Amino acid sequence: MRRVMTLAALAATLPTLAMAASSSAVPVDGMPQLAFGHPTQGRLLVGQVVWQLLIFIALVYMMAKVALPRVGAVIEERHNRIAADLEAAQAAKATADAAMAAHRAATEAARAEARASVAAAVHAAQSEADAKAAVLNTRLNAQIAEAEARIDAARTSAMGALRGVAADTAEALVLRLVGKADRVAVEAAVGRELATRGRA
Amino acid sequence: MAVEGKTIDALSQFELSPVLGVFGDAVSFSQSNLFMVIAVALTFGLMSATATRGALVPGRLQALGESAYEFIAGMVRDQVGDEGKKYFPFVFSIFMFVLFGNLLGMLPYAFTFTSHIAVTLTLAVVVWLAVTVIALQRHGMHFFTYFFPEGAPVWLAPIIIPVEIISYLSRMVSLSVRLFANMVAGHVMLKVFATFVVLLGGLGAVGPFVAAMPLAVNVALVGFEFLVAFLQAYVFAILTSIYLHDAVHLH
Numbered sequence: 001m002r003r004v005m006t007l008a009a010l011a012a013t014l015p016t017l018a019m020a021a022s023s024s025a026v027p028v029d030g031m032p033q034l035a036f037g038h039p040t041q042g043r044l045l046v047g048q049v050v051w052q053l054l055i056f057i058a059l060v061y062m063m064a065k066v067a068l069p070r071v072g073a074v075i076e077e078r079h080n081r082i083a084a085d086l087e088a089a090q091a092a093k094a095t096a097d098a099a100m101a102a103h104r105a106a107t108e109a110a111r112a113e114a115r116a117s118v119a120a121a122v123h124a125a126q127s128e129a130d131a132k133a134a135v136l137n138t139r140l141n142a143q144i145a146e147a148e149a150r151i152d153a154a155r156t157s158a159m160g161a162l163r164g165v166a167a168d169t170a171e172a173l174v175l176r177l178v179g180k181a182d183r184v185a186v187e188a189a190v191g192r193e194l195a196t197r198g199r200a
Numbered sequence: 201m202a203v204e205g206k207t208i209d210a211l212s213q214f215e216l217s218p219v220l221g222v223f224g225d226a227v228s229f230s231q232s233n234l235f236m237v238i239a240v241a242l243t244f245g246l247m248s249a250t251a252t253r254g255a256l257v258p259g260r261l262q263a264l265g266e267s268a269y270e271f272i273a274g275m276v277r278d279q280v281g282d283e284g285k286k287y288f289p290f291v292f293s294i295f296m297f298v299l300f301g302n303l304l305g306m307l308p309y310a311f312t313f314t315s316h317i318a319v320t321l322t323l324a325v326v327v328w329l330a331v332t333v334i335a336l337q338r339h340g341m342h343f344f345t346y347f348f349p350e351g352a353p354v355w356l357a358p359i360i361i362p363v364e365i366i367s368y369l370s371r372m373v374s375l376s377v378r379l380f381a382n383m384v385a386g387h388v389m390l391k392v393f394a395t396f397v398v399l400l401g402g403l404g405a406v407g408p409f410v411a412a413m414p415l416a417v418n419v420a421l422v423g424f425e426f427l428v429a430f431l432q433a434y435v436f437a438i439l440t441s442i443y444l445h446d447a448v449h450l451h
Contacts, residue, residue: 032215033316033384044216047228049322052236052313056326059240059297064289067244070251071269078256 166190210391214315232313239300272437279441283448295437302429315383317376324376327440335447346450375439379432386425393418
């Protein structure tokens with residue numbers, strides 16, 4: 001609203017100034033810009049240049065010393081702020097990247113550890129099973145050997161008994177057939193016979 | 201004022217008249233100077249407002265001031281290089297002075313001070329003097345080699361040197377006449393066609409219909425004049441930058 005009022009005031013002032021402009025008593029021939037010979041225009045043309053120089057010097061001074069450094073500072077500050085923000089974002093991104101890499105490495109390490117422990121467990125179980133199997137095998141082998149020894153012994157003893165039984169049978173047979181039996185001769189004959197059959 | 205006995209008076213708009221009563225008359229302070237003061241006040245007001253707000257995210261007014269600042273700063277940086285930084289306030293003042301002079305002239309009843317050859321010539325002389333002084337300060341007597349390009353055959357010197365000196369001096373003329381002629385031509389055209397509107401409008405029943413044609417021309421001319429206002433300020437500033445480049449780097 002105040003802005004509108006200001007503009008309205010300005011718009012009202014301008015015609016007033018323009019009305020004052022047409023007060024030249026002597027008519028101006030040709031271009032007023034070149035009417036240096038005209039009594040009032042010539043004086044005003046020179047005055048215009050003098051005032052222009054003063055006004056322009058004031059403008060350059062105000063711009064160079066007051067206005068532009070301040071505007072430049074505002075722009076500079078914004079540039080710095082943007083650069084700092086970008087830098088912060090870059091740093092944050094680097095941190096996030098590092099965290100991501102650490103996370104990935106940790107995952108990888110955990111996975112490797114798990115793999116290793118699984119392998120170790122499998123290995124341990126395997127070796128335990130192997131050991132158990134070995135123990136069992138040893139026991140079984142021992143039992144087998146023992147059994148074989150027992151069988152051997154039994155067979156040996158049976159073989160030993162076989163000679164006596166054969167001798168007794170042969171003596172009884174001889175006694176029945178002949179009426180008398182020489183125990184020693186029979187035993188020798190049986191022994192001979194067994195030896196020929198490979199059973200001695 | 202515009203129509204005096206059925207003749208077209210397109211030039212009286214450029215007449216000077218004292219303002220501020222007796223004081224203005226005594227010191228030859230014309231309405232032209234008053235508009236210069238207004239232009240300077242507007243420039244200073246715009247840049248001060250821009251700096252005072254100083255918001256990180258600029259509003260419209262601040263963006264306007266900052267874009268003017270960065271436009272000229274970029275122009276000076278591109279044309280002159282980093283050495284041109286200290287001449288930036290000067291180029292900026294030239295640009296804003298001419299731009300506001302042209303734009304204020306577009307307001308009804310306002311005075312276009314850039315339509316005065318005395319004003320534009322004064323600006324051009326200021327630029328020319330500044331450029332020459334800077335060149336002499338930076339390069340001393342070596343500056344005069346500017347008028348004889350390196351590598352040119354020596355026997356051409358009698359031709360080249362006068363031509364270069366004339367072209368150097370004519371910078372003042374071309375700079376000032378370009379702006380002055382553009383502004384005068386534009387405002388004369390506006391005035392002539394506006395007078396046609398009034399003259400044709402008085403032709404009885406068909407008047408308003410016939411008057412619409414010059415009115416349409418004037419509407420187009422106003423748009424065109426705004427373009428010229430910016431363009432001429434830009435041309436003045438960039439030529440100043442180019443001359444500064446020559447002064448700093450010698451070719």
